Amino acid sequence: MSIRHFRTLLAIRDHGSFSAAGEAVLITHAAVSQQIKALESHWNVVLFDRRPRSPQLTPLGRAFADRAETIVRAYDNMLVEISDEAGFAGEIGLGAVPTTLTGLVPLAVSHLKRKHDKLHVVIQPGLSTALLQQIDRRQIDAAVITRPASLPRGFTFHEIATEPLELLAPPQTETDDPMFLLRHYPFIRFDRNAIVGQMVETWLQAQKIAVQESMELEDLEAISSMVMANLGVSIVPQRCVSNMNPLPVKHITLGVNAPSRQLGLAWRSDSGKSKVIKAVHQTFCDAVADGRFSVTI
Structure with missing residues (x-):
């Protein structure tokens, strides 16, 4: 019996199934089952109701998991609580x-x-x-x-x-009007799977701007390169830390109502x-x- 068995029990509670718990703690479904059986045998308790298709914690099992969580947290924090430098060497x-x-x-x-x-x-x-x-x-x-x-x-x-969102535009554009550029230039969209991409889409809809979408990327360096190549404009976060050798694209504010x-x-x-x-x-x-x-x- 080890702290590992308690971690597996908590993973099942937190992730809802033996399979998901195995993925979380990086062991097989069979190993998860073996560890739970070992816990039940050692403590002579029934932790899971196995009649449903996906085993469910019994009331005793939930109480047991709560106590196991206390033990795991105390174990994890033990060295940190007694040493100022603990953790900084790991x-x-x-x-x-x-x-x-x-x-x-x-x-x-x-x-x-x-x-x-x-x-x-x-x-x-x-x-x-x-x-x-x-x-x-x-x-x-x-x-x-x-x-x-x-x-x-x-x-x-x-x-x-x-980080306020801003418009990136090719250096050769003759205007710095973000609304004009968004309506007349191809739009390089920030990945909508990202929270920033969703913020961009919400702002465009609020401004009633229909863009001419040309591509969708998640990498800021790739987006900047596409803009530099005069392939369109894009809305991205303004970096809080500048990188080395930034491309000379235009950085144009979206105005006082710009999202951040x-x-x-x-x-x-x-x-x-x-x-x-x-x-x-x-x-x-x-x-x-x-x-x-x-x-x-």
């Missing part, structure tokens, strides 16, 4: 939306590594919704995301920066790495204060 899994990968993230992580050289940072790119799911399944510890309309229960979100995205760090409130994650958040805020990623960092 690994942290950090998700990041693609728009932050060429400016904010490299600058912040370089600062973080200077302060905590034994901390191993693993970066996982992804869209905000997918990254939140990975945090929930404990596949990563935290993520830099665009704040959604509502956060999942049990999550903490600390703001890093507010709130960029921040999200993590599970019960994470055993909260102290490290809060230090990561502060490092990201420091990077925003610097404002530019360059070779002189």
Whole structure:
């Protein structure tokens, strides 16, 4: 019997099935079943009602899972609570939306590594919704995301920066009127699977602008390159940290009613790495204060 068995039980409770729990804790469905049977045998209890197609926790099983969660959290936090440096010599899994990968993230992580050289940072790119799911399944510890309309229960979100949306236009355009450009130039759309893409679509509809859509991309560097090649205009977040050697495209404000995205760090409130994650958040805020990623960092 080990803490691993309790983690598997909690994964079933949180994800709703043995199969989903296996994916979350990276073991097979058969291994999940074996671990639950071992728990039931060891404690001489019935944790699941197996009559439904998908086994359901019994009332005793739910109470048992609640107590198991307390034990797992205490185990995860044990070293952190007695040592100021605990966690800074291990690994942290950090998700990041693609728009932050060429400016904010490299600058912040370089600062973080200077302060905590034994901390191993693993970066996982992804869209905000997918990254939140990975945090929930404990596949990563935290993520830099665009704040959604509502956060999942049990999550903490600390703001890093507010980025207004702006229009990118080719340098050879003769006007800086965003409404004219949006109506008369091909439109390079930000991926609608991303929260930013949905914000763009909502704003366009509110302004009653029918764009001439030419392509849909999620990578800010790719979008900038397409605009530079005079293939259209696009609406994207204004970077809170400039990357090295930016393309000389036009950056045009959308006006006083321009939407903004709130960029921040999200993590599970019960994470055993909260102290490290809060230090990561502060490092990201420091990077925003610097404002530019360059070779002189």
